[in-house]
Amino acid sequence: MKIPILKHGDILLTSFQDDLTDRDALNLQADLLEMIERFGTRAVLMDVTAVEVIDSYQAKMITETAAMTRLLGCEVVLSGIQPKVAMTLVELGNAMAGIRTVLNLQQGLNMLQMVVDRNEVDADLGEETPSDAVDDQGDVQAEFRNESSSSAQGGSAGAAKKPPPYG
């Protein structure tokens, strides 16, 4: 069973299913990394809304897939953990550390769109000297610094609850 990877603008989106064999998982990792490289993707959304069971092996597979995409420079977010799965995971002693999580697909897309937009601002600002940027675009620089510091908070506790600065 091949897992589809969808391109949603500058975000790559993949949806895990329940009947994933080890081979499927390895293929997914390879396909995802290949697409990131091909499209220059900076944002990946991994959705597990359809997943009814996550044991420690699968939790590791998910967090490792995320780590691989991060090594390619991506911001990666996990969405859609079902409440009953979350309860069982914590009881199992696995809180999926090391990956940012959001409640659902829409929140994931919103968060990653901010990352994509910020990267575009980065690219624009890079052509000016820092002092120019402060004079001409003081507001944008201030917003950018706020976003940077909030994204430095690790783990799911750092999931931004602030409204998008450009929204």
Added chain:
Amino acid sequence: MTSFVQIEIEIKTDKDVLKARREAKLMAETVAFGDLDTVRLTTVVSELARNIVKYADSGVCSIAVLKGSGVTRFRCTFWDSGPGFEDIEAALRDGFSTGSTLGQGLPGVKRIADRFSARSTEKGALIEVDIVQARQTRASKRYG
């Protein structure tokens, strides 16, 4: 009226782990086990079947459900002909691992299960877990 159903699945590959999960889920749905309890059951089955694949050549998983007046109880047994646990006490301690996951397998299963027993000889390992349909809050078990 009491009813009892038991199935056995040979566990050799990751596909067998998926099969064991599917069967467990099907049985749970048949006896209206409830959403959260079903996830507890399938997670435990998945975790222990996966251990067989990881640490032994092959093994057998048996899933039995006893539905009586008032309580529904799943009893899952996992037997494998692998090298067994050298030190079963250590394996049950949080953080212990010989494999590449963080040793969260057995201690986590023990926390989730309503009853847990593990026996190991040089011939292999036998693990038995019970998952009971929770009628009252389980908070007292977790935090008490």
